[in-house]
Amino acid sequence: MNIGEAARRSGVSAKMIRYYESVGLIPPPGRTEAGYRRYGAAELDILRFLNQTRSLGFTVEQMRALLDLWRDRHRASAEVKRLALAQIAALEARAAQLQAMSRTLRDLAEDCHGDENPECPILDGLAGTTEVRK
Amino acid sequence: MNIGEAARRSGVSAKMIRYYESVGLIPPPGRTEAGYRRYGAAELDILRFLNQTRSLGFTVEQMRALLDLWRDRHRASAEVKRLALAQIAALEARAAQLQAMSRTLRDLAEDCHGDENPECPILDGLAGTTEVRK
DNA sequence: ATGGACCTTCCCACAATGGGAAGGTCAAGG
DNA sequence: CCTTGACCTTCCCATTGTGGGAAGGTCCAT
Numbered sequence: 001m002n003i004g005e006a007a008r009r010s011g012v013s014a015k016m017i018r019y020y021e022s023v024g025l026i027p028p029p030g031r032t033e034a035g036y037r038r039y040g041a042a043e044l045d046i047l048r049f050l051n052q053t054r055s056l057g058f059t060v061e062q063m064r065a066l067l068d069l070w071r072d073r074h075r076a077s078a079e080v081k082r083l084a085l086a087q088i089a090a091l092e093a094r095a096a097q098l099q100a101m102s103r104t105l106r107d108l109a110e111d112c113h114g115d116e117n118p119e120c121p122i123l124d125g126l127a128g129t130t131e132v133r134k
Numbered sequence: 135m136n137i138g139e140a141a142r143r144s145g146v147s148a149k150m151i152r153y154y155e156s157v158g159l160i161p162p163p164g165r166t167e168a169g170y171r172r173y174g175a176a177e178l179d180i181l182r183f184l185n186q187t188r189s190l191g192f193t194v195e196q197m198r199a200l201l202d203l204w205r206d207r208h209r210a211s212a213e214v215k216r217l218a219l220a221q222i223a224a225l226e227a228r229a230a231q232l233q234a235m236s237r238t239l240r241d242l243a244e245d246c247h248g249d250e251n252p253e254c255p256i257l258d259g260l261a262g263t264t265e266v267r268k
Numbered sequence: 269a270t271g272g273a274c275c276t277t278c279c280c281a282c283a284a285t286g287g288g289a290a291g292g293t294c295a296a297g298g
Numbered sequence: 299c300c301t302t303g304a305c306c307t308t309c310c311c312a313t314t315g316t317g318g319g320a321a322g323g324t325c326c327a328t
Binding site (some may be wrong): 045046049052053055056057066069070073074075076077078080081082084085087088091092094095096097099101102104105106108109112113114115116117118119120122123125126127 | 157179182183186187189191193200201204206207208209210211212214215216218219221222225226228229230232233235236238239240242243246247248250251252253254256257259260
C-alpha cells in the first residue's frame, strides 16, 4: 500500500511517517518504479506500535528504544519494564507539577470576586513572590 | 540596573528578557550611552509578574493578556478570573491526560515479570490496538 | 487525454528556550 | 595608562514534533 493508506490504517500521518523515516526510527521502505513508498503488513504493525507509544507520551528517542526491544526476540523483559516504569514516573511527575500550578492558581482565584470591581487578588498574588506549592 | 542583575533578581533569564522585549510583551527599556539596557523597580515588578505567570504555565499570549489587565487599573476582576479559571481547566485537563497515559502504561507493566524472560505483555499491548483510557 | 487524487522533495513555521560567536564596555588593580 | 575579566550587544542556530504549502511527477478512471 502507499503512504496515504498506511497513514489512514496506522493513525500516523503521512508527514510523520516520512519524518520517522528521516530520523532513522523506521527503515526506508521499498519504492515503486515511480518512487512511491510501499508498505506491507509488517510496516503497518510498526507504525501502529509507534502510534501507541506516541499516544503514551514517549519521545522519539524512547520510541526508538522500545522499537529495538520489540524487534529483539531475545531481550529481557526487565529492560522493557524499566523503560515503562521510568515513563510512568515521568508522566506522574509532570501531572503533579501541573496540578501544583493549578492548585496555586485556584487558591488565588478563590478570593477574587470576579465582578465589575477592579480589586483582584489574583493579580496581586501574581505580582508577589508566591511560589508554586510543591 | 543592567539586564544581568534584573535577570538575577526577577528569575527571568537575560535571554528571555530580550525575547519578551522582542515579541512586544515588555516595552523597550531605556539604554545607557553605550547601548546597555537599564531597568528600574517598575520593570523589575513586571519581570517578577511574568516569572510568576510563566511558572503557572501561562503561554506568552496569556501573559500578555494578564499583563494588560494588571496595568489597567480600571479593569473588571471578572476578566482576570475568567482567564485564571480557563488556565486552571487547561492545567487539570493536561494533568488528567498524563495520568490516563500513566494508568494505561501501569496496567501494561503490571503483568510484565521484568525478568530475563523475553515474554513481555507491555510490548504486546503496545503492538495491539489498546487505547488510552479516557 | 484530461482531471482529480495521489505521491515526491524541499522549505517554512510554530513556542519558548538555550548555546555560542564576534565584538563593544566598564571597573578594578597593576 | 593598560590589561583583565565580567559584563553587555546583536545575530544566527538548534531544539521537538507537527503541520502547511509549493512545485512537480504519477496513476487511474472516465
